[in-house]
Amino acid sequence: TSIDVDSGIVSRRSVDRTSGIAESIQYPRISCCENVLKGSAASYEQKRSGRAGQTTKLNGVNHKSFGKVQDKEAARPLSAVFRVEGNGETGAIAHYEGGGHVEHLMNIAFMGTLVCSGRGRGLVISTAANSQFGEVFRMMQGEESPKTPLQNSMDQLGKQLSFYSFGVIALIFVIGLIQGRNVLDMFTIGVSLAVAAIPEGLPIVVAVTLAIGVMRMAARRAVVKKMPAVETLGCVTVICSDKTGTLTKNEMTATCVVTPEGRRAEVTGIGYVVDDGTCTYEGELVKGFSHREFASIIEVGVVCNNASIVADTVLGQPTEGALVVLAQKTGLDKCRQNYKRVREIPFTSESKWMSVQCDYNGQTVFFVKGALDRVMQLCDSYLSADGMRKPLDDYVRQRITDGGRGLGSTGLRGLVY
Structure with missing residues (x-):
């Protein structure tokens, strides 16, 4: 208990x-x-x-x-x-x-x-x-919990022992009367046989066995609410588990930033600990707006975002939390304060993109992030490394698509801004 x-x-x-x-x-x-x-x-x-x-x-x-x-x-x-x-x-x-x-x-x-x-x-x-x-x-509260297979088996065993023991006792009692023995003596013998036939120590043995199983699972950091559940777990041959939050930590980490022209900045660190990572491009540290082409991408990722990081813990979606951590590593997390959000179109599994309308010094600005194929359909131009707006022709589209597929083949999740 x-x-x-x-x-x-x-x-x-x-x-x-x-x-x-x-x-x-x-x-x-x-x-x-x-x-x-x-x-x-x-x-x-x-x-x-x-x-x-x-x-x-x-x-x-x-x-x-x-x-x-x-x-x-x-x-x-x-x-x-x-x-x-x-x-x-x-x-x-x-x-x-x-x-x-x-x-x-x-x-x-x-x-x-x-x-x-x-x-x-x-x-x-x-x-x-x-x-x-x-x-x-x-x-x-008024509903009783159903019995486990072990409890049903114990009840069935008790009924069978009672049935057979009382049958044997009745047979011995009748034989004793036929032989002319004293009724009180035969009754005493019957009671003795009944007590001996019922295994009084069986519930204790079962409880101790289950308790040992609970202790072994607790040593492996598995919490068991009810001891009879150990018996059910002992019969398991296949475990179908949810991956996110069960086999994994449900944490996302930004590992790289790629521009439309193919330039790639590497991001180090794991999880939502800001101090453990940096963002570098060809050995140079990306900090603030030192590299405008990367800063523009990171800025969109943190503004078009609903997550926040508190004490190395994400409040919101893990993917958006990774973008906030990336902005903190590059010193661009304060960009949020420069934009006043007016309207939002949230991410859904159908649209696969998210958009926010912001006010920036009296100007209306729209930011969009989402899946590669969906966001590409909404764009007709891209921002080059020198800050110029260039047409998004078929050649550039194919180059961006191939780059996204390459990242996906390595197990990374790609987002386009």
Whole structure:
């Protein structure tokens, strides 16, 4: 029992209990279960490109969204994806279609649901047990957990031992009566046989065996909540695992910057630690705008970006976090402050590109980043090393495409600005 309790505590501590709270422009992450009150402003976004991302930790009314789509499967009986409406400037308050059921609330972000794409901000209307997720949790409290195969086998063994032992005892009792023995003596013999036939130490042996398995798995940093689960794990022959965050650390690192003319700057370092890497071109350190052709690319990557790095940890999508770290390595991360974002078209798996409209000293500027083939379709020119705008003809397109395929063949993910 103590092992079960300890494992449960460790598992509970490993759960992400934080959410973005819009108390300042930096969106600090705080413990939502302890410090968030009704009426707080919260932010939520997709963390991983091309898949469901951040889990919503609170019920909230959406008042500003940028193409945000939320999977509300956990909050309704049938699976469906709902679009939380809003154009990034004015949101939809108390807007819903159909009846007054919870699943018809189009502008509510429910706790426990996943952000499928985009990002948004809203006001917290309920937390923890008072949320819709808490209501579902209360309904589940009355349901009993199904027995494991080992528990079913133990129950079956107990029934069989009882059946055969009582059969043998009854037979011996009848034979004793036929032989003229005393009834009380035969009853005493029957009770003795019944006690001897039931293996009283079997549950203890099973519990100790499972506990040893739990301890061995704990030594390999595997947390087991319930001891009977060890028996099921012992029967596993094939493990189908999700790669991102399971077999890998879910960290991305920018390794090189390539210009349309084929010049390539190498980036060192791993993960989101800024001090461990630099960006160099032909042995020269790329810092600030020392190399304009690379600085322009890095500048677009950090401005057309929603991620941030706090204490060597990315807040946002890992790919965008790698671009922020690249900007920090080259001293261009402050470029964000020069641009005031006006509008955003978020990245989706369908479009495969992201765009932001910014105001720069009274001028309207658009930045786009995304997949090679999709962004190339939107362009008719490129910026050369001397800062001149040149036509993007078929020869240059083919050269850029071949370069992107070459990077992809080495396992790198290419982004075009």
